[in-house]
Amino acid sequence: MGQEPVGEIHHDRSGIVFRPGLEGVPVTQSAICDIDGLQGSLTYRGYPVEDLAAHSTFLETTYLLIWGDLPSPRQLRDFEAEVQMHRRVSFRVRDMMKCFPATGHPMDALQSSAASLGLFYSRRAIDNPKYVYEAVVRLIAKIPTMVAAFKLIRKGQDPIQPRDDLAYSANFLYMLTEREPDPLAARIFDRCLILHAEHSLNASTFSARVTASTLTDPYAVVASAVGTLAGPLHGGANEDVLAMLEEIGSPERAGEYLDEAIASKRKIMGFGHREYRVKDPRAVILQGLAEELFARFGKDEMYDVARALEHEAAERLGPKGIYPNVDFYSGLVYRKLGIPRDLFTPVFAISRVAGWLAHWREQLGANRIFRPSQIYTGAQARNWIPGEDRPPSAGA
Ligand code: ACO
DSSP, X not given: OOOXXXXXXXXXXXXXXXXXXXXXXXXXXXXXXXXXXXXXXEEETTEEHHHHHHHOOHHHHHHHHHHSSOOOHHHHHHHHHHHXXXXXXXXXXXXXXXXXOTXXXXXXXXXXXXXXXXXXXXXXXXXXXXXXXXHHHHHHHHHHHHHHHHHHHTTTOOOOOOOTTSOHHHHHHHHHHSSOOOHHXXXXXXXHHHHHSOOSSOHHXXXXXXXXXXXXXXXXXXXXXXXHHTSTTTTTHHHHHHHHHHHHOSGGGHHHHHHHHHHTTOOOTTBOOSSOSSOOHHHHHHHHHHHHHHHHHOOXXXXXXXXXXXXXXXXXXGGGTOOBOTHHHHHHHHHHTTXXXXXXXXXXXXXXXXXXXXXXXXXXXXXXXXXXXXOOOSOOOOOXXXXXXXXXXXXX
């Protein structure tokens, strides 16, 4: 349609550079997360993600991301208690979810149910700190409940109510798998949530900031980000990785699969990242978590295929800076934890809601509505043609 190939750099009428996909273009200032894509380092509010994954909990990391500092023990206890109190969702939301098609994707169910929260809680109070705190608590508390609820509702079952004696991650696994999880499994899941909680201005976070910049409510902010996260080039890749590993089938086939995929210009799912030129530091930690889980609960046979693929890809894709990203090992961990494949991305959303909300608050702190420009490539002024005189449109 008159456009140059993606990847080219152009200028608009005023000479401003246009970079497709905004690659390398800063669009905001942020104090939340820092990535060094050459060193493979990732920090949240200055803390290395490795330290947080080793020592923190998801709720403590959420507090850090959203309010800027680690909480005192008292602040953390209060935050945990508030989140625990708000885990339940209204029967109206559950009834609405019962009307969703059972075959629908859980990310679509989550997007709709997250948006529906805006109907229940008053809007336009975003300059009131109490409203902001309560919205944060509600979203962090209710998103897992809604993800677990849809899993049971689509099977025709009633959702399981949250259990107050279980901590955040253990409670989610309980609501999902209908049994109390092993403490090691719950701790590993909590560490996964820490690793996925924030990653600077990725597509869904950018989406969240754009929506936030209109001063709409936080439920709309999160719903728009969930929709963006769902795509296969973003959070949706973790589902495709397992399908790819199963298609490869055995470690011996990894090299051949890569050669075919590269020759036919197919992307290897779970590889490559706009920011990293080395192995994603989260993939390094997730691989360790996968091994911890396998040592305790038995190995997933696809792990050997994944390792062979990573090994073979180092030679073929490494020189281009393409290495495993966060999605490469997460599916193997989630499968071992009993999480169904189409819930991998909703689980990612449970965690990333922390980052989205941190960016929501930051955006409101120095807001200017996002309204970029474009380079118009369409028709020049045309004369109106009455319907009977028009040739058929080539459009549809
Ligand atoms: N497999 C094979 N080649 C790849 C891959 C891959 N996974 N990723 C990038 N490349 C190649 C491209 O073919 C292209 O090669 P060329 O220059 O010879 O044409 C070059 O590397 C640049 O690729 P782009 O797609 O332009 O890089 P971009 O920065 O836009 O893409 C992305 C990043 C979307 C993550 C990409 O690597 C990809 O599609 N990966 C697979 C999907 C995936 O795993 N997504 C999850 C990302 S992590 C997350 O969102 C949570």
